[in-house]
Amino acid sequence: MPDLDPADMRLLRALERDARLSFASLGEAAGMSKTPTWKRVQAMEKAGVIAGYRAVIDAAGIGLSTSAFVHVSIAFDRHEAFEQAVQDEPAVLACHATVGDFDYLLQVVTAGVPELDDLLRNRLRRLPGVHRFTTTLAMRDVKPRAYLTDAAG
Template sequence: MNLDTTDWSILTELQRDGRIALTELGRRVNLSASAVTERVRRLEAEGVITGYRADVDLMKVGLAVLAVVRLKYPGSRHEPLHRLLEERPEILECLRTTGDDCYTLKVAATSMPHLERLVDELAGLGSTTTNIVYSQTLSYRGPQAP
């Protein structure tokens, strides 16, 4: 799988606006609609583009408290955590990392008591370190050409 400059332009545009029409996308990358369609289909089929998502403002939907929870997980039984990830949509992201804290989670809650409950559930699995998020730079850009 090799990406040329045009592919990168397409990825950049689709990361900026994932709902853009293919004709408009073609206009921006100097390609006909059919050519750009074929390229996008190929990028999807190859798994370069894994999907398209609407971004939702957490505040606007009542999730006012965002936090990073680092979880130190003893042993190697990961099923309880995976089950928790399935059950709790408040856990937005879960990264397994090197270092003392095996997992880094991003968690959204409606309130402090809500966050407290979530952290308590996680604390049942291992020791946690929680930091409240003040603000986040909206990363509406994804990967770009290396």
């Protein structure tokens, strides 16, 4: 991991909040001129600190109003196959390997409860090695997103 100085963190903080800032505006937010800003951003992209850029889409705005978390237990010898298969399931927004009572925690999103039922019964349970799963339906988002730069201090 590269050593990030306070100026790098200011750039990251500004980019994380609005990745569409021009280099001039970004530099202004970080207290530097356009060219050094561009060079630092390029260096952080090359180092993998900046992994990409994307738009933040409102799920309900595109018809995805049901969010759930699924704890999944996998057969001991099927982890690799499960991890490969879960990559191809578009309703799975995130998959985390965990330690504890379950092997994975999935964040899923669907248009509604009937679609969630279909996802669970007809797709997720058929993924390689799935032994059992438990689903928790999210009622509402209290803190749907946070900034990594805030957590980094």
